Amino acid sequence: MTDLLNQLVAFIGEHPTLANAVVFLIAMGEALFIIGMVVPSTVVLVGAGTLVGLGKLDPWPIFIWTVLGAIAGDAISYWIGHFYKDRIKAVWPFNRYRTLVDRGEAYFLRHGGKSVFIGRFVPGVKAIVPGIAGMVGMPAGRFTFINVTSAIAWSIVHLGPGVIAGTAFSALGEISGRLATMLGVFMVLLFLAVMIARWMILIVLPLYAGSRLRTVDWLARRQHRAAKWLARALDPSHPRSAGMILSALAIIITVPLFVALAAAISPDNGLNRADTAIRNLFHDLRTPVGDDIMTFLTMLGDGVVTACVAAVVVAYLFARRAWRRASGLLIAIAGAAVFVPLFKLLFHRERPIDIYSGADALSFPSGHATLTTVLYGIIAVLVAHDRSPLTKAGVFSITVPLIGGVAFSRIYLGAHWMSDVVGGLAFGTAMVAAFAFVFGSIHNEKIGRWALAGLACVTLATVGGLHVMRNFDRTAAMYRPATPVVSMSADDWLADGWRQLPSHRIELNGEREEPLILQWSGTPKALAEALAPAGYMPAQGWSLTTFAGFLTGQTAPEDLPALPRVHNGRGAELVLVRRDSDSKGPESGGGDTGQDGEPAPGGRWVLRLWPTRYEVRRGEAGMQPIYVGSLIHERILRPLNELSAPRTDRDLPEAKDNPLPGLPGTALRSRRDGSGVVLGGLDR
Incomplete structure (x- = not known):
């Protein structure tokens, strides 16, 4: 997934025109009358600034197009207010937000012309004040001057933190990619928490105030005692309401x-x-x-x-x-x-x-x-x-x-x-x-x-x-990190120690998924070499090119990346894919065809190997980690021959499809539920 994100960043960097269009539309939409209340300008512009800091976008075009979008949005809002005047309060959809319009009008009357500049930075009124300026007849020349200057300052304030963050993450990435990833996740979570809190306080609560008045009026007209009590409790004049x-x-x-x-x-x-x-x-x-x-x-x-x-x-x-x-x-x-x-x-x-x-x-x-x-x-x-x-x-x-x-x-x-x-x-x-x-x-x-x-x-x-x-x-x-490791001898592992390892893959939500039918003592590379004669090859890595394979209906199964799956919070260290030569076209929607016009195979076997906290003492070879693995079958569905969608249809292979027991140095064990597990790597 990290590779895909890197490819996405590279794609945006290679198509700056698209990025310029996005920041222009977002900056303009954020300033449109009423509509700007729900446009996520901060998120997008901080993200654009981050890409600038990472060196993926040229700063000046991004800045200029952001300024132009902000100017255009405020100008449109101004002329809407100038054209409709007070009638705007009765025009849909503005009549649904009378409370916000009244609030913006009061703000403008209190601060005068400077409210156009200040209001751009105030959530809750920034999408209202330009329209109010047009309604009350503010001269167009004066409004345009304030609009341009405030747009420049607003763009700097919104792009600047992203540029600083992108520069910092770029430097951290040179030190440690994992550190940059961890801090990125942490900052995104905090950013979302703060944005949600601000959104609730500045947007939802004002909207709630208007709906509360209507609710109180409706309840007050009811004759039921509970309705009367609720009306008193919700009444804004109630000090604790x-x-x-x-x-x-x-x-x-x-x-x-x-x-x-x-x-x-x-x-x-x-x-x-x-x-x-x-x-x-x-x-x-x-x-x-x-x-x-x-x-x-x-x-x-x-x-x-x-x-x-x-x-x-x-x-x-x-x-x-x-x-x-x-x-x-x-x-x-x-x-x-x-x-x-x-x-x-x-x-x-x-x-x-x-x-x-x-x-x-x-x-x-x-x-x-x-x-x-x-x-x-x-x-x-x-x-x-x-x-x-x-x-x-x-x-x-x-x-x-x-x-x-x-x-x-x-x-x-x-x-x-x-x-x-x-x-x-x-x-x-x-x-x-x-x-x-x-x-x-x-x-x-x-x-x-x-x-x-x-x-x-x-x-x-x-x-x-x-x-x-x-x-x-x-x-x-x-708090120094310490990974608890469980060690056992090879004899103990073969005797009963293998039962200590999980029998099913565990998702992040704690659910048990497909069975883990392999326990491998050794390196993932050794397993890949052992399975190569059976046709298992490393899965395609994630990139924009391989991701695009999901968007076409002619991509061969082995050319599609394997969807990421975690076990106990850890990603797979080895993913191998083998095309299912026995299966014919997909189950629905048609399939791809070979040169002879016959349906091409539409499925694949995917083997994944995850690390565990267990290890085996192997004499002179020392301690060898134990990995667990699954082998599942995926059917590649191709709706209307336009998409390639992997879908797991078998969590367990049949004997003829399972190459694991035939590997050199393996032992087969049976669990209490009757399922089997292969202990491999014994000859290494």
């Missing part, structure tokens, strides 16, 4: 999620297998630089740092005589600190690595994820309470990456299973929602929000910095 609903919704979602995760924990179930697979996936992505970054993040969530920040914030709130909020924060932190170890003792789930003692040696839920979410989530609620949507978006845009970084570090370092961290985040979010539900309507406690935010940041930087400087080396050594 919005906060109460959102907090209750968060609790309704997170509490059942935590309970479901807790109920699913058992020694052998899909969740446990999925956790193991995800742990192995991140274990294989670890690098020394990545370890240092994640160790730093995880230390910011250590108990001593969390306790100091919580103590300073609680003391500050008491000093400001915000008695109820201070007590609420103290209760929430203390409750989380008590309940996390109690839950750990109750569920008694072992950690992936042995690094602690007592209750901390247990795993579910993650204390770092829980306490970090509770502390910084409540601080964010206190700072953002009763502030503008833009301020709320800014506060949570800082808080979400901090919490997400600490939580992600626990999975990356192998200190917790994925479900431990998700459970901790769910439990912590429920605590934050409960705090907001209870204390959100308090308006008579002046807490000095920005002083509180600054104090929390300074305390985190000071205490966290000292903690990292004093204990980094010891902590890094504690």
Whole structure:
């Protein structure tokens, strides 16, 4: 898959005209009246900037076309407003967004002409203000000047971070491709989390405000008592209406999620297998630089740092005589600190690595994820309470990456299973929602929000910095990657040790898939050489050229890349393909034909080999790793002779199609369910 992404980047670099057209259309669409609310300009433009930083695109054409698109979009919106004037509020689809139009009009009247420049950078009004400027009769010359200058600044702001990120990833890729991949995944997850949070605050909630008024009006006209109660609860004049609903919704979602995760924990179930697979996936992505970054993040969530920040914030709130909020924060932190170890003792789930003692040696839920979410989530609620949507978006845009970084570090370092961290985040979010539900309507406690935010940041930087400087080396050594290896002698493996290895491939979601019918002691290269006489050849690598084979109906089965499959979080180290010479054309839609006009074979056998944590002592040869493999049959379907679609139709080969037992130095064993497994590589 990495090869395919590299080929895609190369393709975009070789077709800059396509990239120019995309950034122009996206920049223009983002500025169109109302429509721009749903155009993902930030995602696309940051991606384009990243390609510039990677050296795949020329910066000046991308910048110029982005500016031109932004200018065109605002100009179109301006002339729409100029033509329709106030009638626009009654024209579909603008009449469906009266709340947004009224909000944009109020923003323009408050800030005047400068709102055209400022509004371009403000989510929620950027797609409204140019049209409002046309509605109120702003001179076209003045609008054009502001439009052009703001488009230049806006393009720099959106492309710049991508250029910097692309340059950094390019440098990291020279050091370690795995490090660049890991950081890329991490940054994408954080970016999506922040974008979703901002989208909810700045777009969904304003739309909700308009629909809430209509809902309240409809409920108020009902005679049923429950309808009357709901109308009062949803009424915007109710001081706790919005906060109460959102907090209750968060609790309704997170509490059942935590309970479901807790109920699913058992020694052998899909969740446990999925956790193991995800742990192995991140274990294989670890690098020394990545370890240092994640160790730093995880230390910011250590108990001593969390306790100091919580103590300073609680003391500050008491000093400001915000008695109820201070007590609420103290209760929430203390409750989380008590309940996390109690839950750990109750569920008694072992950690992936042995690094602690007592209750901390247990795993579910993650204390770092829980306490970090509770502390910084409540601080964010206190700072953002009763502030503008833009301020709320800014506060949570800082808080979400901090919490997400600490939580992600626990999975990356192998200190917790994925479900431990998700459970901790769910439990912590429920605590934050409960705090907001209870204390959100308090308006008579002046807490000095920005002083509180600054104090929390300074305390985190000071205490966290000292903690990292004093204990980094010891902590890094504690989280040093260690792959547990199970060793056995060749005799033990042949006798009964082979039963310890998995019998089926395990997907990332924990599901058991096709049977693993091969255990190979030796190198993948040795197996490829042994199977070459049987017609098995290495599968085609992924590239744009080979990917295009799926889009045509005449591609031979052996020329199609094998679809990636992971076992226990690890990719296959060997993929071999043999054309099925016994099968005739595909099952549906026709097939390709040979030179004589007869249907060409439409299927193939695919053998995959995955690494395990087991190894065999082989006398003078030393320790030899054990791999597990599967052999499946894929039918190549060709709908309308236009596509080539592999579909697995057999997970197990019949005796005549299975070359594994005939390899030199193999032994056949039978599992308790009657299936067989070949132990190979004994002669090497």
